[in-house]
Amino acid sequence: MLFLTTATALRATPFLLLALPSASALASENATVASKYKAPNESTPPIVARQWAQDDKDLWSYVEEKVPAVLDHTGSSSFDEHLRGVQAVLRGWGSPNYLTKAGLFHSIYGTEGFQGFSLPLSEREAVQDLIGEKAERLCWIFCMVDRTTVDESALRWTPGSCDSNCRFTFLSRPELGRFEIVVDKEEWLDFLELTLADWLEQVEGAASKPSSLFLWDEGEAYAYRRKAYRAMSRVLAHERMGRLGGIVQQMHGEVYETESEVTKILVQPRTPPMSEAAARALDALRSAGEDIPTNLRPRPEEKMAFETERS
Template identity: 40%
Template sequence: MDIFSLTPEEFVETVGTGTIVHNSGDLFGDHLRAVQNVLRDWNLGKDLELAGLFHSIYGTEGFQDFQLSLDRREDVKRLIGERAEFCAYCNCVMDRATLDATLSAPAGEHKIKARPDVGGHEIALTDEQLQDLITVHLADWLEQVEREAAKVNERHGWLKEGDAWGYRRSAYKQMADFLGGPAQEAYKAVFAREPQSTRHISQIYTPKLQAPITPKIYIQ
């Protein structure tokens, strides 16, 4: 199959995202399209919409039940463009603690690190690239947090219903405040629906994932 004859949406479906259940409980492919739609609603342009569609295509620190091989990066760049692919790549490989740390760095000095399992290398970000990354990263969480909070997820340390609301709470608020505009308004709308009973919960780290519950799809 000539993948370049496919639309990005068709490519995502073709590689099998519709056969894997995402952390949020939806099919992985449905979650990818939903994040794309969040970004479309924020009216931030096609590049960020495509970054949203591919935001976890290589697997992430919090979801590794599906991974398109990083050897396919050039194919993905040709399909969605360098800006969108770089944003998705960073969202996939980063150690999220390093993203949270760089939010407070001075302009022009932003950097994240890849997780050890994907090289552990440092990735310098321009101010614009940081804005792209936190926009997509925040959209991803806002799209799913309510579903995540409705259930237990022991792999993420959420041992009772509602625990997910506290996941990296201060970092997500900092991202929303940094971005302002539609992203901040969406953040306020989602977190206004959080029950009072969980608003004290704060989980500042991402637990190391154990073996996936569902079989991993690793696509070369």
């Protein structure tokens, strides 16, 4: 649930919400497996941790000055902790600064799976000034994209199948018109890294409760885009072997080891519609002949494959 905090209260404590958490706070945060992959941690040099704290303080001071609507809507501890958590995972992976900034703002315009808050797209220039054009574009893609088109790119990948000149074409969410989003190989890898960090940071908590929006019963969050996230970990471990070769697959494996045996047979490849506009867009695509199931709940993989063959 997203709780709103008034701008007045935020001005009184401008850096409280997104002050950089300490290593001990991150380590104890909900006692999740993901928390041990976050930085700063005990091995982070103090000078680096201090610089991160200063960078984040300056970042959110700028947000308060330039884009006050963001602060008006990020008072929820759960949402706020997730944003900081994604940034902390990316820092733990040694991601470049622009990517950690994208982690902190990845859902700023509202996404396929989160529409509880969205900054107007008219604020893109202000966000670019805040975190840089490269980071903001990753956030924009994260918010615009139809996730199935991202997943298809990861699932199709094989070692050696893509050289440095590769281009990938995602599509925007159906309700946004399905316009093309073209990325080069490095931006594709950046986007997969952001996407995987976002999910691994939250799935343990998401699975601890049911979700009427995602159509999950308790424990079923692990089914969401299961094969795609596994594929992303393989892509990143191979394509960014020097930095991510060991850590991403290890983290993915350890996080998914927390899943109950009962739900490991379930898959949920597509995000259920989060709005009436999204639901209508999916209906339109079905009417045009696209193979989009009407039942988007997590299902046993064998049953889903059988029903697809019958249709």
